[in-house]
Each structure stands twice: as C-alpha cells, then as structure tokens.
Amino acid sequence: MTDLLLIRITCPSQRVAEDIGDAAVEHKLAACANLEGPVSSTYRWKGVVEQAFEYILWLKAPKANWDRIEALVLTHHPYDVPAMVALPCLEAHDPYAAWVHENTEV
Structure with a gap:
C-alpha cells in the first residue's frame, strides 16, 4: 500500500473547482488536480431532494496532507458541507508515486 490519496471533491462550478x-x-x-464535469447530482439536503450540476475535482496527494487540504477546501468552498472524500491508493506506479512526493511538501 502507498501513502497516496485520491481526494474527490464535488464543487458547484468549474471556477470553484x-x-x-x-x-x-x-x-x-x-x-496534481483533475477536473471532471459537469455531472448531474441528486441528493437530499435539509429534508428536500435536490438536483444540481456539479464539477468533480480530484487531487493526488500524500495522506499526511489531508488535514491541510481539508482546511483549504473549507476556506474556499461555498457549500456548508462540501462532499470531500479520500480513497487510498493501494498501488501506484513507482515513478508516479515518486513524482507526487517530489511535487508536494508534507
């Protein structure tokens, strides 16, 4: 297992992402940051089923940076409760994992 995370964040606009x-x-x-979308989202918010178009932001980062990334997202994201989840990278191409570490500071 690597110490890398794939962090997925839904955003209300391309600009926010x-x-x-x-x-x-x-x-x-x-x-690295990748942007996908727009995607159609259906969710319940405050008891009401809502639908919206959102953008998906993917970040590739060392696990040690989770708290700092979370703080950054909470500062810049307009949602009261941003959908932000991290998936562990069980395996990664060694040169790519090295590149991630070379381009981040823990």
Missing part, C-alpha cells in the same frame, strides 16, 4: 485545485498545487499540498 479550478480555484481549489490551483491553490492545492501552488501550495504543494497536492501534486
């Missing part, structure tokens, strides 16, 4: 991704990479919290 880009701003968070850019900040995470610029501050060396994540080595």
Whole structure:
C-alpha cells in the first residue's frame, strides 16, 4: 500500500473547482488536480431532494496532507458541507508515486 490519496471533491462550478485545485498545487499540498464535469447530482439536503450540476475535482496527494487540504477546501468552498472524500491508493506506479512526493511538501 502507498501513502497516496485520491481526494474527490464535488464543487458547484468549474471556477470553484479550478480555484481549489490551483491553490492545492501552488501550495504543494497536492501534486496534481483533475477536473471532471459537469455531472448531474441528486441528493437530499435539509429534508428536500435536490438536483444540481456539479464539477468533480480530484487531487493526488500524500495522506499526511489531508488535514491541510481539508482546511483549504473549507476556506474556499461555498457549500456548508462540501462532499470531500479520500480513497487510498493501494498501488501506484513507482515513478508516479515518486513524482507526487517530489511535487508536494508534507
């Protein structure tokens, strides 16, 4: 198992996703940010079923940076409860994992 995370964050707009991704990479919290979308989301919020188009931001980062990334997201994200989850990377191509570490600061 590696110490890398794939962090998935839903964002209300492309601009919000880009701003968070850019900040995470610029501050060396994540080595890479990818943006997907828009995607259609259906969810329950305060007892009401809602639908919206959102963007998915993926960050690749060492697990040790989770707390700092979470703080960054909470500072820049407009949702009261951002959907932010991390998936562990069980395996990673060794040169790629090395590149992630070279481009982040723990």
